[in-house]
Amino acid sequence: MVGQRGNTWYLAGTFINEGNAQAKVAEITPTSSISCTIPQGKTIFFPIYNYINFNTPGVCGQGETNLTVIGMRKSSADHVNMVKKSSISLYVDGKKYAYNRKVSPVFELTLPEDNIWDAGCSPDGVPGGVYSAAVDDGYYAQVTNLQPGEHTIEYSIIDDNGIYHNNKYYITIVKTRKF
Secondary structure (H helix, E strand, O other): OOOOOOOEEEOOOOOOEEOOOOOOHHHOOOOEEEEEEEEOOOEEEEEEEEEEEEOOOOOOOOOOOOOOHHHHHHHHHHHHHOEOHHHOEEEEOOEEOOOEEEEOOOEEEEEOOOOOOOOOOOOOOOOOEEEEEEEEEEEEEEEOOOOOEEEEEEEEEEEOOOEEEEEEEEEEEEOOOOO
């Protein structure tokens, strides 16, 4: 619930894992699962597959020159274009569900000292701080009108490099009490 405000509930995405590109999407064992409880009446928004790019002069091999927004957008789009759109499947409670490709506006990204980009950027990681500019491109879903109770959201992807991603969200929708 930390940081969740308004009518939209944002779910975190996960990192992709290498896998067998020949496997049928339905046969892939989920690479991750997330369980959470969400108040009734919220729109649920989450990435299926996305690629974020942000300017990090002097960090993680970038060099001292600033990246351009145009260059970062192209890099993000190139990664997302590797996804075989026909391999994307999204199901909510076992029923096929729609998704869309979205491109973000330019934004600032704030990272803590210990962050998810550290592992891929040895030996020093990516220092905490505010990074600007940042952009994102990807496939996203927006789920509405889930009634109180247990729900499952599941999606899978295979890209041109044979990297697969399969994720399950176990959602509990609870009635909101007003006092």
